[in-house]
Amino acid sequence: MQISSFKCTNASLHRLQLGYYNHFFNYEDCITLSRSSLNVQCEVLSIEVNNPESIINLINNIIKLRSLYIYWNNKKTFKQLLRTTENDESYEEHSLNTDELIQWLKVRLPATYLIVKIPEHANNVQIWI
Numbered sequence: 001m002q003i004s005s006f007k008c009t010n011a012s013l014h015r016l017q018l019g020y021y022n023h024f025f026n027y028e029d030c031i032t033l034s035r036s037s038l039n040v041q042c043e044v045l046s047i048e049v050n051n052p053e054s055i056i057n058l059i060n061n062i063i064k065l066r067s068l069y070i071y072w073n074n075k076k077t078f079k080q081l082l083r084t085t086e087n088d089e090s091y092e093e094h095s096l097n098t099d100e101l102i103q104w105l106k107v108r109l110p111a112t113y114l115i116v117k118i119p120e121h122a123n124n125v126q127i128w129i
Contacts, residue, residue, distance in 0.1 A: 013041045019048030024073045030054035034061035048073065052096065052104055059109065059129060068127040069118075072098050098123050 016038060019025065025033070025047055033039070033047075039062045046069040049055060055070060074097050096104060098117055102125060105115050109127070118124035 015044040017046040024050040070125040
């Protein structure tokens with residue numbers, strides 16, 4: 001899938017559903033998406049991701065985003081930056097189940113955001129911004 005080819009000139013695009021074909025968007029994919037022309041139009045985004053930092057990137061960079069539906073790939077590990085001291089940084093392989101992802105997001109997002117697990121789908125999370 002070529003994300004870099006996303007070019008949209010339709011000003012009425014408000015809802016976008018990406019993924020659900022076993023293509024989990026990685027961090028670089030999400031950066032590319034957030035820099036595309038879709039970032040000023042999309043209000044509701046459904047996407048499959050495999051890195052929690054991708055979620056933060058999408059929320060911070062898609063200007064009109066009101067709701068984000070995440071299908072979480074909890075089988076994928078990602079490298080998490082660890083800071084043991086101010087000058088000592090290292091990366092550690094880590095994986096999160098969906099409940100851990102929700103807790104991870106709650107620490108990093110404003111308390112005004114509502115973050116919930118979708119009961120019918122164990123790996124789905126919805127965030128209202």
